[in-house]
Amino acid sequence: MKVRIKFSKHGPTKYIGHLDMMRYFQKCMRRAEIDIKYSGGYSPHQIMSFAHPLGVGMETDGDYFDIEMNSFSDKEDIMSRLNAVMATGVRILDISLLDDKAPNAMASVAAALYKVTFENGDSFLPDILARVEQFFGQDEILYTKETKKNTLEVDLKPHIYNYSFSDKEFECLVDASSAGNIKSTQILEALYAYCNVAFDKNDFLVNRVETFADAGNDELHNFVPLSNWGKIND
Amino acid sequence: MLALDNKILMAIDKPARYIGNEINSVYKDKNKVDIRFAFAFPDVYEIGMSHLGLQILYDMLNKYDDVWCERVFSPWTDLDEIMRKNKIPLFALESQEPVKNMDFLGITIQYEMCYTNILQILDLSNIPLHSCDRTWDDPIVVGGGPCTYNPEPIADFFDFFYIGEGETKYRAILDLYKECKSKNMSRRDFLIEVSKLGGMYVPSLYDVTYNDDGTIKAYTPNAEGVPYVVKKEIVTDMTNATYPTSPVVPFIKVTQDRVVLEIQRGCIRGCRFCQAGQLYRPVRERDVEWLKTQAIAMLKATGHEEISLSSLSSSDYSQLEELVNFLIDECNKRYVNISLPSLRIDNFSVDVMGKVQDVKKSSLTFAPEAGSQRLRNVINKGLTEEDILSGARLAFKNGWTRVKLYFMLGLPGETEEDIRGIGELSDKIAKEFFDSVPKEERKNGPVQIVTSTSFFVPKPFTAFQWAPQNTKQEFIDKAYITRSSILERINQKRIKYNWHEADVSVLEGILARGDRKLNVAIETAYKLGCMYDAWSDSYKDELWQEAFKQNNIDISFYTTRERDLDEIFPWDILSCGVSKEWLKSEWLKSKEGIVTHNCAATCNGCGAGIYNAGICVTHRK
Numbered sequence: 001m002k003v004r005i006k007f008s009k010h011g012p013t014k015y016i017g018h019l020d021m022m023r024y025f026q027k028c029m030r031r032a033e034i035d036i037k038y039s040g041g042y043s044p045h046q047i048m049s050f051a052h053p054l055g056v057g058m059e060t061d062g063d064y065f066d067i068e069m070n071s072f073s074d075k076e077d078i079m080s081r082l083n084a085v086m087a088t089g090v091r092i093l094d095i096s097l098l099d100d101k102a103p104n105a106m107a108s109v110a111a112a113l114y115k116v117t118f119e120n121g122d123s124f125l126p127d128i129l130a131r132v133e134q135f136f137g138q139d140e141i142l143y144t145k146e147t148k149k150n151t152l153e154v155d156l157k158p159h160i161y162n163y164s165f166s167d168k169e170f171e172c173l174v175d176a177s178s179a180g181n182i183k184s185t186q187i188l189e190a191l192y193a194y195c196n197v198a199f200d201k202n203d204f205l206v207n208r209v210e211t212f213a214d215a216g217n218d219e220l221h222n223f224v225p226l227s228n229w230g231k232i233n234d
Numbered sequence: 235m236l237a238l239d240n241k242i243l244m245a246i247d248k249p250a251r252y253i254g255n256e257i258n259s260v261y262k263d264k265n266k267v268d269i270r271f272a273f274a275f276p277d278v279y280e281i282g283m284s285h286l287g288l289q290i291l292y293d294m295l296n297k298y299d300d301v302w303c304e305r306v307f308s309p310w311t312d313l314d315e316i317m318r319k320n321k322i323p324l325f326a327l328e329s330q331e332p333v334k335n336m337d338f339l340g341i342t343i344q345y346e347m348c349y350t351n352i353l354q355i356l357d358l359s360n361i362p363l364h365s366c367d368r369t370w371d372d373p374i375v376v377g378g379g380p381c382t383y384n385p386e387p388i389a390d391f392f393d394f395f396y397i398g399e400g401e402t403k404y405r406a407i408l409d410l411y412k413e414c415k416s417k418n419m420s421r422r423d424f425l426i427e428v429s430k431l432g433g434m435y436v437p438s439l440y441d442v443t444y445n446d447d448g449t450i451k452a453y454t455p456n457a458e459g460v461p462y463v464v465k466k467e468i469v470t471d472m473t474n475a476t477y478p479t480s481p482v483v484p485f486i487k488v489t490q491d492r493v494v495l496e497i498q499r500g501c502i503r504g505c506r507f508c509q510a511g512q513l514y515r516p517v518r519e520r521d522v523e524w525l526k527t528q529a530i531a532m533l534k535a536t537g538h539e540e541i542s543l544s545s546l547s548s549s550d551y552s553q554l555e556e557l558v559n560f561l562i563d564e565c566n567k568r569y570v571n572i573s574l575p576s577l578r579i580d581n582f583s584v585d586v587m588g589k590v591q592d593v594k595k596s597s598l599t600f601a602p603e604a605g606s607q608r609l610r611n612v613i614n615k616g617l618t619e620e621d622i623l624s625g626a627r628l629a630f631k632n633g634w635t636r637v638k639l640y641f642m643l644g645l646p647g648e649t650e651e652d653i654r655g656i657g658e659l660s661d662k663i664a665k666e667f668f669d670s671v672p673k674e675e676r677k678n679g680p681v682q683i684v685t686s687t688s689f690f691v692p693k694p695f696t697a698f699q700w701a702p703q704n705t706k707q708e709f710i711d712k713a714y715i716t717r718s719s720i721l722e723r724i725n726q727k728r729i730k731y732n733w734h735e736a737d738v739s740v741l742e743g744i745l746a747r748g749d750r751k752l753n754v755a756i757e758t759a760y761k762l763g764c765m766y767d768a769w770s771d772s773y774k775d776e777l778w779q780e781a782f783k784q785n786n787i788d789i790s791f792y793t794t795r796e797r798d799l800d801e802i803f804p805w806d807i808l809s810c811g812v813s814k815e816w817l818k819s820e821w822l823k824s825k826e827g828i829v830t831h832n833c834a835a836t837c838n839g840c841g842a843g844i845y846n847a848g849i850c851v852t853h854r855k
Contacts, residue, residue, distance in 0.1 A: 012236055012253035015243055016485045020250060024485055027257070027537030030568070038569050042592050046569075057244050085537070087257055087485075119240045202244045 102230025284490030398467030579625030605655025657719030
């Protein structure tokens with residue numbers, strides 16, 4: 001049985017990297033005695049796959065992973081057993097039983113909603129706020145991506161689906177698909193460059209509020225949270 | 235609140251080393267405890283968190299309602315630099331509060347090469363490096379672990395050393411601390427009272443005088459009621475001793491990322507080079523039924539996917555077969571791997587290893603330690619060439635192809651012939667493979683042997699504590715002879731040879747048998763920039779040499795000098811039960827190549843019987 005698990009991660013646990021979070025959840029499955037399925041072979045491992053790796057330093061209220069289970073008792077029972085063994089800062093928010101034919105979490109990821117605030121509670125500079133509309137109104141939003149080998153100029157604009165700005169908060173719904181994934185801090189960095197203000201991404205706290213699949217198409221998106229995607233109605 | 239801000243945590247490697255919060259870590263209300271205890275391992279988090287002793291004592295101290303024990307590790311070099319620059323004091327992982335706020339700073343000292351990291355921890359904590367400069371504004375700094383069996387090179391940096399196993403006396407120490415604080419006693423008076431508890435060595439309460447040749451003349455207590463000899467503490471009943479059911483589970487991958495089940499403490503074998511074999515005498519087993527229950531409980535509480543048995547020599551545990559068969563059954567059900575280190579290769583272990591490991595990927599391990607039977611008798615390593623070859627044959631026939639061999643170079647009385655024996659034995663094992671496995675059955679490929687040598691470092695409380703150590707040049711020459719002895723063999727292409735760095739072994743030798751005169755040199759080395767000496771990338775031999783030079787330390791006094799039979803050693807102020815007279819007889823027997831039987835075969839009267847524990851009781855007729 002395919003089961004999708006939604007979790008949040010806050011506070012100090014944001015410094016735990018993606019691979020370590022995978023190991024963490026594997027141990028959680030054992031502590032909570034979840035009836036998870038194991039692969040065959042000489043060294044069996046739990047069948048578990050994550051939707052979208054979360055970078056070190058980021059928080060989330062909407063991350064997902066899929067597991068396969070041998071038996072599924074009931075949602076509340078599994079949730080409470082898992083939450084009983086969570087580290088402070090990590091919570092299981094939702095569990096959904098998926099249709100056997102549902103695409104896996106990683107392949108389903110189309111978009112993500114991010115909320116960006118200042119680590120120290122600061123507000124955006126008036127200079128920045130004054131130019132937000134102008135910035136997003138450009139035909140192209142160019143961002144210079146530094147890779148190991150070279151620098152690459154990309155246009156962020158087609159990957160930004162929605163955004164909102166307030167004194168203390170920047171929210172954006174952006175492309176998170178494997179082909180077009182962009183980061184919320186890339187947008188901010190481009191904005192700061194546009195305004196000629198020095199940028200340090202470590203000034204900001206990024207929270208992934210939700211991860212979405214696309215029930216629509218490229219012309220007309222219809223983003224639905226991953227927990228509702230491929231779910232068997234309960 | 236974390237002690238480090240986001241910018242720092244995002245700038246350093248593996249920030250999760252510094253955040254605490256792991257599963258089974260203990261959080262208490264600091265206003266509801268009387269004693270704050272910082273337990274430090276002076277190396278990086280991944281090493282320290284793999285240490286069983288830390289898990290045992292952390293669990294034990296936190297079971298006391300009036301105590302909050304937290305963990306402290308050496309910040310890695312990247313963070314170390316930032317903390318110095320920004321004047322950020324070293325903090326404990328749980329509360330993230332400065333170490334200086336604690337009542338106690340306990341430092342476990344597992345190897346000599348961490349001494350400069352001890353100074354790093356004190357320094358970053360803003361605790362005066364020297365015990366004599368501390369006041370009640372500083373924590374009481376206590377050292378424990380195997381290196382405290384010769385604590386003299388680091389005596390100035392500690393208020394006292396706990397000699398022996400930590401399970402027995404902490405409650406008494408903590409009660410005494412509360413009492414002394416309530417009576418407004420001086421720090422020195424508190425330490426005098428500590429010394430009377432037994433097992434506690436307070437260096438400042440002893441004056442040392444020296445002979446003209448630099449050797450020790452006498453240790454004299456400088457306060458009333460202080461013991462003349464400090465006797466180690468041990469747990470006499472292992473089964474009822476405290477043991478963590480819920481050890482802390484790190485978020486990041488650490489060296490020992492598994493449940494560790496300590497099946498026994500101590501060792502019946504009397505290998506003459508081995509310090510642990512003497513320090514932990516007598517061997518004490520844990521009850522097999524208790525171990526079974528404990529294993530299941532720990533797997534449940536941690537979620538680990540592997541369990542490992544811990545002991546100095548697992549094959550000597552009397553109920554091993556029953557325990558291992560139980561674990562195989564239970565672990566298969568739970569998809570848990572079993573790791574079985576230090577097993578002698580025989581029918582039972584080959585059968586068991588075939589069940590718990592992938593034969594193609596795992597390797598056989600032998601530790602002959604010396605290349606010839608003559609030298610193996612000198613070091614009392616009860617392993618014969620026939621044992622090794624028949625074990626290898628058995629394993630080869632069951633599909634194994636990888637063999638690891640461990641030897642030491644520089645053992646007392648070693649000749650070139652003994653060294654060449656290493657190549658010879660490696661070659662014989664390869665030959666055994668080709669003789670015992672016909673060509674058509676070599677489905678896992680040909681035999682692959684990895685022969686490794688380390689350099690022998692004489693240690694306190696061993697028969698070889700009198701022995702001269704080799705010079706760096708002798709070590710290098712011997713590694714060269716070993717290599718050529720392998721290269722001239724028929725099967726040399728099947729044998730890979732690894733050897734250790736020689737200069738680190740020389741330093742380890744200086745520190746292992748050093749005296750109080752070395753404190754100043756260690757401090758100089760630290761101030762010159764030495765730290766993480768156990769890590770070859772950060773080890774700076776030229777700075778250590780400079781530190782010895784600046785302080786007029788003659789290295790050969792500590793290393794290559796053969797000690798007189800009646801010399802007073804810096805560690806004679808301590809007792810591990812095994813008597814100096816008995817060690818002396820072992821040293822003399824080694825020179826004749828006479829072997830001594832193990833404790834299970836016969837009692838040799840080593841002196842550990844005074845503890846009335848373990849095998850000393852069960853084998854007493």
